[in-house]
Amino acid sequence: MTAPMTLDDADNADAPAKPAGTQTLLRGLTLLECVAAGVGDVKGIAARLGTPRSTTHRMLTSLVAEGYLHHIPHKGYLLGSKLIQLGQKALEQRPLVAVARPRIEALARQTGDTVHLGVAEGDEVFYLDKIAGTRGLEMRSRAGLRMPLASTGIGKALMLGLDPARWAGLHARACPEESAAPATPADRPRPPPWPEFAARMADYAAWGWAFDLEENELGIRCVAAPVRDARGGVAGAISVASATPYMPDDRMRALGPLVRAAADAISCDLGWTAA
Amino acid sequence: MTAPMTLDDADNADAPAKPAGTQTLLRGLTLLECVAAGVGDVKGIAARLGTPRSTTHRMLTSLVAEGYLHHIPHKGYLLGSKLIQLGQKALEQRPLVAVARPRIEALARQTGDTVHLGVAEGDEVFYLDKIAGTRGLEMRSRAGLRMPLASTGIGKALMLGLDPARWAGLHARACPEESAAPATPADRPRPPPWPEFAARMADYAAWGWAFDLEENELGIRCVAAPVRDARGGVAGAISVASATPYMPDDRMRALGPLVRAAADAISCDLGWTAA
DNA sequence: ACGTATGTCTCATATAATGAGATAATTGGG
DNA sequence: CCCAATTATCTCATTATATGAGACATACGT
Incomplete structure (x- = not known):
């Protein structure tokens, strides 16, 4: 960040020519x-x-x-x-995981559904923790998993803390093949087209929570909310996910404030103060 | 498990002189x-x-x-x-973890208590997985934790698959200071003296499950049973643990067959056949 | 402001990793 | 049961590789 910087860095991709010692x-x-x-x-x-x-x-x-x-x-x-x-230690060393644990456990008990905790890492969401729900269904997500930001509920909550200028790019990255096959292949869900996606994001920003309507995994819906740290930046996000039958529209709406409250509670634990 | 795996460099200590290239x-x-x-x-x-x-x-x-x-x-x-x-991948690569997951989740739901899965590694038990119970209490164990074999329920279940000749040695290793302070310091629990320990192990071997009566953590009791693989060797063990008030003697006794049944179910999934 | 701890480089040196190859042990298929 | 393929272990000359001293700029605590 000091002045003359010049070339390299930025989007250098991972070029093979990086002979570190x-x-x-x-x-x-x-x-x-x-x-x-x-x-x-x-x-x-x-x-x-x-x-x-x-x-x-x-x-x-x-x-x-x-x-x-x-x-x-x-x-x-x-x-x-x-x-x-080491993996477990790595988890314990993140203050976020330790702090969020009891809150997301409570949320899981309260809702009966699966709760996830994740952070943004590059263009992706990185799952840090998961509390399985008490319903029969098994979710094959796991801590350590990575997903495109724009195709998950947690990811969209995390995007709320990013510059809206990046939204379009992230949205594009979550759409496998922009072209061809306009008909619904149905087997591989994808985010809605950009204009609609942008409109929804605006809503989510206003509400303080985000939805995922089977855009990532067919049959799975979720409600997510961002967690903020002492500086006010988005430090992570949590989500409550379940099978569609358990997630009718009105329950999604009811869950919004609940998930947000849990997220805000974690934020407070991290030193955040409402602004 | 390639039974003799432990004989390799077990007591080699970790000598500093190991100039591997x-x-x-x-x-x-x-x-x-x-x-x-x-x-x-x-x-x-x-x-x-x-x-x-x-x-x-x-x-x-x-x-x-x-x-x-x-x-x-x-x-x-x-x-x-x-x-x-990588830690998560390491977990997934162990067939035992993947296979045991649904079973121990069911066991946790059924009992309401915390369930652990572990394997023997050297002289210690290595915790591979944990499903938290639904009671209020939090157990600070975690996957990745190591403990002496002889001081936990899972460890004792694992010892059932080892040569009884090694029991005495493992028991000794779990007793911090054999000498001095014969009175109970009470703050640092330890296994019972050897003769009694041996007697109990004989019982456990006969029953097919093992107890831990606050010998590792004051206020925590547990019931454990070994999991066997296709070759009949002990591949791991599971345990149900809870605070003493939830674990009166008669419940421990009732839990024995239940835990063993769950362990046997996992064993079957691994290709084990009763013998 | 000061002192301390860190981030970032360079470069001559020999240490430490390399890779070819030779041998034994193990497995599994025909 | 033997053969072919793969793996497990070594050795050793060679040089590519990592090393560590040091110079310099930058951030931090107090």
């Missing part, structure tokens, strides 16, 4: 992600990393010794328990 | 654990790793760039969201 470390991390992606055999990993078997194997052994990978002798590699531990 | 990677991982331990300032990290600021900073930047650390410009470093993601 830690090739070895980076390779090791890439290896972890490789295993996370389901590639568990030495050969496959070596191929994906472009390293010879020898080198690959050496890193693998180190990672296993440290507990980052789990090794099943002649079968392959899986992510190790150290990662579970 | 990947110093850089190992340092990076140590750095992560350092941040996990709460050391978030550059100076502290550098001190703990024994690396100069320059080197430390370089690794830090790489780790941040990859999302393994989160950087708050002039405040410090926290574990990043990539770790949350």
Whole structure:
């Protein structure tokens, strides 16, 4: 931010030409992600990393010794328990998660539905926590999941804290194929066309909460509201989600103030003061 | 589970002399654990790793760039969201977790209490999952936690699948200070003395489930049962835990068969057949 | 304002990772 | 039951790689 900055940064994408001084470390991390992606055999990993078997194997052994990978002798590699531990610690270190926990648990009990907590990360919403509802249905979301901002309730609540100028771009990013197939394919839901989307966002901004009407997952509707921190910025968002039959229009309307109240309570815990 | 998995390097301690050819990677991982331990300032990290600021900073930047650390410009470093993601993936990759989920959720609903799922790892029990109960009380356990085998219900259930010859050793490991203070300090619970412990374990083995009578956490009792895999070995264990007032002796007794039934159901899902 | 801790670079050096290859152990299919 | 394929372990010469001292600018607490 000081003056002359010049080139680079901004939307540099992730160019391959970024020789930071830690090739070895980076390779090791890439290896972890490789295993996370389901590639568990030495050969496959070596191929994906472009390293010879020898080198690959050496890193693998180190990672296993440290507990980052789990090794099943002649079968392959899986992510190790150290990662579970660190992942959990990472969750605990976020003040937001710790603070929001009791509130969203209460909200889940109160509504009987599934409650999510998420933050914006880049162009996506990142799910930090989830309390399962008491209804029969299972939701296959999980902490650690990423989704386009504009296609989820939480994402739209998060967008309320962003510059409206970015809304159009984010909306576009959530629409897989803008062209062709004007008829409803029905199997892959998508956000409404831009003009309508913008109109709804305006409503949501006025209300202080947002809806998702099966735009992300068919059969799932949700009501979301943003959480703000001490500086007044949007620090995250929560949502109550359930199957459509449990979510008629009038319940959605009733849920709005409720979800917002819970979100505001978390905001207060974070030092936020209404303005 | 490749039964003899524990014999490998069990008592190897963690000798410092382990020149596996990947110093850089190992340092990076140590750095992560350092941040996990709460050391978030550059100076502290550098001190703990024994690396100069320059080197430390370089690794830090790489780790941040990859999302393994989160950087708050002039405040410090926290574990990043990539770790949350990997941790969650690690959980999903364990068939046990995926398979047990619905069962332990049902058990939690049915009993109203907190349900845990864990596996043996070395001399400890490693918690893989937790479903919070619907009673008011909060249990501060979490997935990713480690505890001595002999001081928890789940641990004792897991021990049922181990060679009884190891029981004494594990029992000893769970007793902090064998000597001194024979009077009950009362603030730090511990397992019963060995002869009694052994006797109880024999009972548990016969019943197919195990108890924990406030031996780990004062005021918390639990009932646990082992889960077996296709080869018949103990692959994990589940437990139902609650505050003592909710867990009078007769309820514990009634819970035994119930917990065992749930555990057996999971075992069946894993391909186990009664023998 | 001052002092301290951090963010960002550069560069000569040798340390530390590399990768080819040779060998043994294991698996699974025909 | 043997063969082919994959994996598990090593060694070792080579140099690419990470290292660490230091210079400088910038933010922070008090």
